[in-house]
Structures are given as structure tokens and as C-alpha cells.
Amino acid sequence: MTSVLPDLAGHFGRYGGRFVPEALVRALDELETAYREAKTDPEFQAEFQDLLLNYAGTPSLLYPAKRLSAKAGAEILLKREDLNHTGAHKVRNVLGQALLAKRMGKPRVIAETGAGQHGVASATAAALLDLECVVYMGETDTERQALNVARMRMLGATVVPVTNGSRTLKDALNEALRDWVASVDTTHYLLGTAAGPHPFPEIVRDFVGGIGVEARQQCLDQIGRLPDVVAACVGGGSNAIGIFHAFVPDEGVALYGFEAGGDGVRTGRHAASITGGSVGVLHGARTYVLQDDDGQTVESHSISAGLDYPGVGPEHAWLHDTGRAEYEPVTDAEAMSAFQLLCRTEGIIPAIESAHAVAGAIRIIPALTAELGREPTILINLSGRGDKDVHTAGAYFGILDEVETLVPGEQE
Amino acid sequence: MSISEIFHKARAEDRSVLIGCMPAGFPTVDDSIASMIAMHEAGCDVVEVELPYSDPVMDGPVIQKASDIALAAGVRTRDTLRIIEAVANAGVPVVLMTYWNPVEKYGVNAFARDLAAAGATGMITPDLIPDEAEEWLAASDEQGIDRTFLVSPSSTDERIAMTVANCRGFVYATALMGVTGARTSVSRQAPDLVERIRQADRDLPVGVGLGVGNGKQAAEVAGFADGVIVGSALIRCVLDAPDRETGLSRLRALSAELSEGVRNPEK
Numbered sequence: 001m002t003s004v005l006p007d008l009a010g011h012f013g014r015y016g017g018r019f020v021p022e023a024l025v026r027a028l029d030e031l032e033t034a035y036r037e038a039k040t041d042p043e044f045q046a047e048f049q050d051l052l053l054n055y056a057g058t059p060s061l062l063y064p065a066k067r068l069s070a071k072a073g074a075e076i077l078l079k080r081e082d083l084n085h086t087g088a089h090k091v092r093n094v095l096g097q098a099l100l101a102k103r104m105g106k107p108r109v110i111a112e113t114g115a116g117q118h119g120v121a122s123a124t125a126a127a128l129l130d131l132e133c134v135v136y137m138g139e140t141d142t143e144r145q146a147l148n149v150a151r152m153r154m155l156g157a158t159v160v161p162v163t164n165g166s167r168t169l170k171d172a173l174n175e176a177l178r179d180w181v182a183s184v185d186t187t188h189y190l191l192g193t194a195a196g197p198h199p200f201p202e203i204v205r206d207f208v209g210g211i212g213v214e215a216r217q218q219c220l221d222q223i224g225r226l227p228d229v230v231a232a233c234v235g236g237g238s239n240a241i242g243i244f245h246a247f248v249p250d251e252g253v254a255l256y257g258f259e260a261g262g263d264g265v266r267t268g269r270h271a272a273s274i275t276g277g278s279v280g281v282l283h284g285a286r287t288y289v290l291q292d293d294d295g296q297t298v299e300s301h302s303i304s305a306g307l308d309y310p311g312v313g314p315e316h317a318w319l320h321d322t323g324r325a326e327y328e329p330v331t332d333a334e335a336m337s338a339f340q341l342l343c344r345t346e347g348i349i350p351a352i353e354s355a356h357a358v359a360g361a362i363r364i365i366p367a368l369t370a371e372l373g374r375e376p377t378i379l380i381n382l383s384g385r386g387d388k389d390v391h392t393a394g395a396y397f398g399i400l401d402e403v404e405t406l407v408p409g410e411q412e
Numbered sequence: 413m414s415i416s417e418i419f420h421k422a423r424a425e426d427r428s429v430l431i432g433c434m435p436a437g438f439p440t441v442d443d444s445i446a447s448m449i450a451m452h453e454a455g456c457d458v459v460e461v462e463l464p465y466s467d468p469v470m471d472g473p474v475i476q477k478a479s480d481i482a483l484a485a486g487v488r489t490r491d492t493l494r495i496i497e498a499v500a501n502a503g504v505p506v507v508l509m510t511y512w513n514p515v516e517k518y519g520v521n522a523f524a525r526d527l528a529a530a531g532a533t534g535m536i537t538p539d540l541i542p543d544e545a546e547e548w549l550a551a552s553d554e555q556g557i558d559r560t561f562l563v564s565p566s567s568t569d570e571r572i573a574m575t576v577a578n579c580r581g582f583v584y585a586t587a588l589m590g591v592t593g594a595r596t597s598v599s600r601q602a603p604d605l606v607e608r609i610r611q612a613d614r615d616l617p618v619g620v621g622l623g624v625g626n627g628k629q630a631a632e633v634a635g636f637a638d639g640v641i642v643g644s645a646l647i648r649c650v651l652d653a654p655d656r657e658t659g660l661s662r663l664r665a666l667s668a669e670l671s672e673g674v675r676n677p678e679k
Contacts, residue, residue: 009543019512019539021470023564023589025571164476170467177469182590184566281513281539282467294489295517297466 005318010198013321016314018197019281024177027184032199034104039206044103048096048207055128056084056091058210062218062379067345068358074365075377077227079215079243081384082350088384089208089239090121094190096207098125101188108132108187112176114141114169115305115388116148117351118192123157125190133157136175138168141305148388166299169309173283193236194313197284201241201313208242215379216246228372229364231256232381233356234327235271235307237316239383244325254326257316258360260302261329271300272329273312274320287314303332303392304352306384334359336396339386351384352392358382413505415534415558415581418457419617419638428634428674431619432456432667433509433643435464436495437487438478438650445498447650447663452504454664455671459499460536460641463492463510470511470538472593474644478651489514493530500531507534507560507581515548524551534558534581542578549578560584560619563609565601573612582617582639585609587624594625594645603636626666630673640674 010016018028038044052058061080069076081089094111101109109131113119119135126133135152139161142149152159165171180189194204212230219226230247232240234257247253262270270276273288280289282297290298290310302308319325335352338359342350350358361378368376386393394400413421422429432451438444448459464479464487471479492508500506508527515523515537527535535557540548542561552559558581563572566589576583585606588599599622606618619639624630626645633640649666653659 017544018541019544020541021538021564021586022541022562022571022575023566023586025541026566026568164473165466165480174467174469178472178591181470182588184589281516283469284539286516289513291513291517293517295465295514296483297513 005315006198006202010202012315012318015287015317016198016201016285018284019286020197020284021181023181024184024197027180028197028199030104031100034100035199035203038100038103044099048099051095051099052092052210056095058084058092059214060084062215062222064222065346068342071341071345072362072365073369074375076361077219077377077379078382079211079379080382081211081239082348082354082382086121086124087387088117088121088351089211089242089381090118090192091124092210092242093192093204093207093238094118094121094125097188097190097203098129098131101131101190102129104188106186106188108134108183109190110134110136110176110179110187111190111192112136112169112172113192114138114172114308116141116145116152117306117384117388119157119159120148120151120155122190123152123155126157127155134179135159136162136172136179138166138172139163140167141169141172145305168299170297177283193238194241194315195236195283195285195287195311201285201315204238205241205245205315208238209245211239211242211381212244212246215243219379223377226250226253227379228368228376229254229256229361229378231258231357231361231378233307233353233383234259234274234312234316235309235353236311237313239381241313241315243379243381244319248324255319255324256360256364257325257327258330258356259327260304260307260356261331261334262301264331265329269301270329271302271308271310273310274316274327275329277310279317282311285314287317288312303335303396304356306351306353307356328360330356330359334363336393338362339393340397348382349386350382351386352389354381354383415458415505415507418505419582422457423638428637428677429457429617429619429639430455430630430671430674431458431460431639431641432646432670433460433462433641434647435462435475435478435482436492437464437482437485438647439481440485441487441491441495443656445495446660448499448504449502450660450664451646451667454667456667458505458507460507460509460643461492461496461499463489463508463514465511465514468511470591472591472644474647474651475592478647489518493526496527496532497530506532507536507558508532509536509538512537512540520547520551524555524557528555528557532557534560536560536584538562542575545578562586563605565589565605569608569612572608576609576613576616579616582619583609584641585618585620585637587620587622590622592622592643595623598629598632599623602633606636627669627673630670631676631678634674634677635679640670642670
């Protein structure tokens with residue numbers, strides 16, 4: 001049943017759809033048509049798979065984290081998306097969409113970015129496939145993430161600082177949509193997560209869906225069975241839907257999405273749209289949104305820039321309502337504690353986003369153990385690496401002084 | 413007077429209807445009421461009240477800025493309804509332009525009821541297409557509120573036909589592919605789009621918006637459309653003015669110039 005979603009109009013139950021200016025409908029229709037054709041075109045699929053294999057470095061490893069497992073009291077398997085080219089699962093989506101842009105004959109792509117990861121990934125794919133690339137980024141974020149701005153420019157992209165609204169990711173998305181309304185003839189909007197108007201949630205899900213397909217097979221090959229739980233962090237939700245999707249029909253596998261709880265959902269300073277928001281319409285789809293009583297979008301807060309977004313992909317809203325997946329908030333403090341644990345036990349510096357998944361997984365272990373009467377097996381999507389977060393984490397743990405003393409040139 | 417009556421009257425006078433847009437609560441609730449009444453007195457046949465929204469993806473920098481100012485001053489959905497009521501009570505025909513989420517959050521039926529009670533005759537929905545509008549179609553029918561959806565130069569003939577079939581009062585033709593904001597010249601795509609709309613429906617009045625900012629452009633658009641919709645240029649009168657009185661006098665002057673334009677269509 002789940003495989004037929006979304007319906008033809010892009011709805012996952014009451015979620016999703018197209019809440020966009022009419023000017024964009026034709027472009028969305030064209031995108032949908034091009035995608036349907038590409039999906040069944042062996043040549044397109046071969047090209048996509050070739051790039052994933054020989055350029056992006058997938059399939060990513062499934063790594064049994066033995067020391068972390070021993071510490072946490074569970075069998076923990078890490079899906080190492082952090083080892084992909086550009087350091088996260090996002091490369092899968094941008095390669096797929098950039099190939100689609102080529103196929104549609106559009107020489108220009110635009111993208112929104114918060115921390116800069118999707119911007120860097122988009123600039124990478126654009127360079128590889130010889131596309132013009134413009135990245136919209138909130139001015140506040142361009143200042144916080146100067147290094148990623150430099151990366152994008154090195155790759156040949158134009159970075160446009162967005163100075164309206166709250167000057168963060170949601171405003172970058174608004175500005176990308178405004179660009180697209182004026183440029184649809186020549187431009188593909190390379191949306192960065194499994195959200196936005198139909199058909200984006202479906203397309204992005206399918207392009208990143210290899211994560212779950214690979215991980216499921218790797219589990220069968222390596223441990224001879226499926227895990228009890230699949231865990232992932234959820235901002236817009238692309239890495240989570242990417243690893244969840246292949247497991248949705250496996251009723252014995254519980255799916256857990258961990259949202260950014262910031263200072264705690266009760267404080268109002270968080271980015272947990274499902275657990276701390278309400279149903280509304282934002283950026284082209286009906287889903288869970290952080291909003292006030294008037295339906296004005298409320299600013300999100302998270303130590304993780306990649307989760308700092310006041311909405312979530314519509315398929316997650318649907319998985320939540322149907323009870324197929326559980327969503328829980330993880331605070332900044334919990335995430336940073338898990339971040340440190342993974343660094344020290346496994347020698348892996350994760351993205352702070354992914355540390356939310358590790359923290360949430362560790363938290364549910366006692367209850368799972370009690371329920372199952374044995375140690376649970378948990379598959380965690382380690383969606384990205386933490387190089388980009390070294391400054392944030394260094395400041396959080398108060399170790400930057402030492403770093404600056406050792407390497408004076410590296411301070412910001 | 414209903415929107416349809418206003419368009420019929422203008423057709424009889426061989427001129428176009430001038431629709432002037434102003435965000436509710438910009439820069440304050442009282443100032444926006446004064447601006448809207450001044451616009452009407454100086455020649456705007458209809459005032460389009462825009463409900464300020466945090467994420468206005470169809471709007472350019474001027475309306476974004478004005479909306480931000482209104483929201484920062486604390487304007488609420490209830491204030492917008494109160495403003496509509498005050499302006500409508502002063503004899504000004506009012507339509508509301510609103511993004512969809514504030515309506516959904518208020519409750520679609522409750523919003524339609526309160527909007528009608530406040531005296532608005534119609535509502536324009538820039539990010540709600542008829543495909544997603546089932547609840548709104550029913551609520552607006554029940555309250556007798558005119559519905560204006562947008563069509564764009566990129567709309568197929570099939571979508572134009574479907575969209576105008578769901579409109580009542582008038583249809584909003586976006587003159588170009590882009591967001592709101594004054595342009596130096598009128599889009600060459602606009603006359604063609606209006607012609608395509610007329611082929612789908614000869615009777616439904618067509619209002620053209622996006623990029624119209626002075627009397628000459630208003631006259632040009634009036635030459636092929638039933639309504640001329642002006643937003644950013646009017647709002648800028650207030651936004652750029654050093655004080656309230658200057659803002660109102662610039663607003664009156666531009667409204668009068670635009671009104672002169674729609675009364676002398678370029679044929």
C-alpha cells in the first residue's frame with residue numbers, strides 16, 4: 001500500500017500537494033513528466049548508478065560500531081553516508097537532480113542552503129555536469145559558514161546572500177522560489193530536501209532511497225537479519241526518508257526519526273516541527289510547521305544548522321500520523337554528548353545532525369531492551385561527517401583555545 | 413458594490429478598473445486604514461488589502477519589506493479583518509490578498525465567515541491553486557465571497573480554462589514570469605495572456621498585475637485588460653516618505669495619476 005504514495009496529485013494522506021503560485025505549475029508538471037520518463041529509462045538509471053558508484057563512492061559502508069555498541073548496550077550498525085563524496089547523503093540527491101536538469105535541457109540550477117552542505121553538493125554536481133549554479137543562502141548563514149561559501153565559489157557557483165526576513169534557510173528557500181518563478185524556462189530548482197511542492201518530496205526520496213536499499217541488503221548479508229530499529233535525524237527529512245523507505249514494508253522494523261529539540265521543545269527554542277509544531281502549509285506543501293496562532297512561520301533553533309528549519313517533508317508527517325514511524329526530539333545537549341561519545345569510542349567525528357540520531361538511538365535502548373527481552377539491533381544513518389562542525393563543536397566543548405594555541409592560523 | 417458590478421460599470425464607461433494594493437497594518441493599523449481610504453478617494457476603484465505573511469514567495473522586495481514592518485509591529489490576522497471592516501465601512505470596495513497558511517490556521521470556514529462579515533467582497537490567493545482549493549471553494553460559495561485565482565504566462569490553455577472556471581469576480585493575470593514589483597516597461601507577454609483568458613471565458617473580467625507603476629503603464633494595460641492592479645509603486649510612496657503626511661500626499665498623487673491612466677486606455 002505504501003508504495004503507491006504519493007497519489008497522483010502528490011498527496012501523502014492529507015499532506016504534501018502543491019501550494020505554489022500558478023506560475024510554477026507548468027515547471028512542476030514538466031519536472032514530474034521528465035522524472036517519470038527518467039525513472040523507467042535504463043540509460044538514465046545507468047548514468048545515475050555510474051555516478052553514484054564511481055564518483056560519489058556509494059554504496060556506503062555498513063559499519064558495526066563495536067565499541068559504541070558495548071558502551072550503549074545494543075548492537076549498533078552505522079550506515080556511513082559520511083564517507084560519500086562531499087561528506088553526506090546529499091550527493092545522491094544532487095547528482096540525480098542535476099542529471100534531470102540536463103535531461104530537461106536546463107542549463108542553470110538554483111539551490112537554497114542553510115549551513116552550506118546542500119549548496120556545496122549542488123555546486124559540486126553543477127561543476128561535474130557543466131551547469132550554471134546559483135546558491136541562495138541567508139546572510140546570517142553566509143557569515144557563520146564562510147568556509148562553505150568559499151567552497152561553493154571555488155566550485156564555480158554564485159552565492160547570493162539573502163538579506164530579507166530572518167536571513168536564514170527559510171528565507172533562502174523563499175528567494176530561490178522567487179528566482180524560479182522568473183527563470184523556469186532555463187532553470188531547474190535543485191531542492192535540497194524531501195519537502196516542497198509535488199513532485200519534489202517523491203523525487204528526492206527516490207534519489208536518496210538507495211541508502212535504505214543498500215543498508216537493508218547489507219544487514220541481511222552481514223548479520224543475516226533485519227535490524228529492530230532504523231534511526232535517523234530529521235530536519236527537512238531527506239536522509240531519514242532515504243533510509244526509512246526501503247524498510248517501511250518490514251513491519252518488524254521500527255522507524256525512529258529524531259528531530260532537533262534545541263534547548264528543549266518546552267522552551268520554544270527548537271526545530272522539532274512534528275513533535276513541537278502543528279499542521280500548516282509552508283514552502284509548497286501541507287505538513288507540520290513551526291507557526292504561531294496566526295499561521296506565521298516561527299523561527300527554528302538548533303545547534304545543527306542542517307536541522308534548523310521550521311518545516312518537515314510531507315511523507316514524514318504522514319508516517320507520523322499513521323504511526324509507522326516514531327518522532328522524538330533530541331536536545332542540543334543530548335546531541336553534543338552523543339557527538340563526543342562517537343568521536344571517542346569509534347574515531348568518527350559525525351555531523352552534528354547525525355549526532356542527533358545517535359543520541360536518540362541511545363536513549364531508546366533501555367525501553368527496547370525491556371520490550372524485546374534482549375539487546376536490540378539498531379541501524380543508524382550516519383548521514384554526514386563533522387568537519388564542517390568543528391568550529392561549532394570546538395566552541396561548545398570549550399576546546400578552541402587549545403586549538404588556536406597549536407594552530408594560530410586556523411582560528412576564525 | 414460587488415466586484416462584478418464595479419467591472420460592469422467600468423466597461424460601460426469604456427475604461428478599466430484600478431485596483432490598488434496595501435498591506436494591512438503597514439506601517440501601523442491606523443496608518444494603513446488612512447492610506448487605503450486616501451487611495452480610494454484619489455481614484456482607486458478597489459483596494460486590495462494584503463494580509464502580511466512571514467514567507468511571501470510571490471512578492472518582491474517592496475511588499476516583503478512592508479509586510480515585515482507590519483508583522484514586526486505586531487499586526488495579527490484579527491487586525492487585518494478589523495482594517496477591512498473600517499475601510500469597507502468608509503465605502504471602499506475591498507478585496508483581500510492572502511497567502512494560504514494564515515487562512516488555514518484561522519479555520520477556512522471561520523475565515524470566510526469573518527471576511528464576509530468585515531465587508532470584503534473577494535479574496536485573491538497567490539499560493540492556492542484551484543487543484544488544492546476544495547475547502548475554499550465550498551466556504552467562499554457559502555459566504556458569497558468572490559474568488560480570484562492567478563494565471564500566468566506559463567499556464568497552459570487547459571489550466572487557464574480550469575482556473576477561470578473556478579474564479580468569480582475577476583481573474584488575476586500575472587503580466588510576466590516573476591514576483592511583484594514595478595518594472596520599467598509593461599510586459600509584452602501580458603496582452604497575449606489576456607487574449608488566451610478571453611478565449612476561455614469572454615465575460616469574466618481580467619485584472620493584470622505585476623510591474624505596473626505609473627499612469628502611462630496603467631493606460632497601456634487598460635488598453636487590453638479590464639482591471640489594472642498596482643501594488644509596489646503605491647506602497648513605496650509610504651515606504652520612502654520621510655513622514656506620514658508626505659506619504660499620504662504621494663499616495664494620493666500616484667492614485668490620481670493611475671486613475672487618469674485607466675480612464676484613458678491606449679487602444
